C-alpha cells in the first residue's frame with residue numbers, strides 16, 4: 311500500500327465516525343507491535359513505554375487522532391518526550407553534566423565532520439530553517455571552520471539559532487574541550503557524548519515511523535544540510551526537500567546511539 315501524504319492522513323484521521331477510521335487506540339496497538347532496527351529489545355521496550363504513555367494521555371484528554379498523527383509524524387512527539395526524559399535526568403544530574411566543560415564560544419562540537427550534522431526531525435528542521443533563514447548572505451560558521459554548522463557565528467562562535475537548535479545540540483556535552491577539538495579533527499578521545507535522553511528521542515521517532523506506516527510518511531533530515539539551505543536563501547519547503555534523508559539514516563542513527571551508550 312502506497313503511504314498516504316500527511317494531508318491525506320489528517321483528512322482520514324478527522325473522519326472519526328467513518329467505519330475503519332483510525333483511532334488513538336489503533337495507533338497504540340501499532341506501537342506495541344513496532345520494531346526498530348538496531349535499537350535492541352531493552353531500548354525498544356523503554357521507548358514503547360514512553361510513547362504509549364503519551365498516547366494514553368492523548369486519549370485521556372481527548373486529543374483528536376489527527377493531532378496525534380501529526381505530532382508523531384513531524385517529530386514533535388519525540389521532541390516533547392525526549393525533553394521530558396532530559397528534565398528528569400537534570401533533576402539529579404550525572405557527573406557528565408556537573409563536570410561538563412561546555413562554555414559559550416566553545417564550538418568544536420559545531421564542527422560537523424562528514425557534513426551530516428546528525429539526524430533531526432521535520433519539526434526541528436522546520437524550526438532551524440526558519441531561525442537561520444534571516445542569516446542568509448552573512449558570513450557563517452564555515453568562515454571559521456570549513457565544516458562548521460552554518461548557524462554558528464564565525465566571530466563569537468555562538469549559536470545564532472539557539473532557541474531553535476535541534477535535540478542533538480541540546481544533548482551533546484563533554485568534560486574535556488581539548489578532546490572535542492581533537493575529535494573534530496578526526497580523533498577518538500573519550501570525554502564527549504550524548505545524554506541518554508537523546509537515545510530515547512531517536513528510538514521514539516523511529517517507533518512513530520513504524521507505527522504510522524501506511525497512514526503517513528515520517529522523514530528525518532540532515533541538520534547541516536538544513537542550516538546550509540537556510541543561509542543559502544532557500545525557502546523552507548525547498549530546504550527540507552534538499553535535507554531529507556533516506557529512510558535508513560534514522561535506523562543507522564538509532565544503532566550508533568545504542569552502541570555509543572553501551573561503550
Ligand code: SF4
Nearest residue numbers: 412416418419484490
Ligand atoms: S561539547 Fe565540547 S566543544 Fe561543545 S561546548 Fe562542550 S566542551 Fe565545548
Ligand code: SF4
Nearest residue numbers: 420459461462469479
Ligand atoms: S544549530 Fe547551533 S548549536 Fe547546533 S550545531 Fe549549529 S551552531 Fe551549533
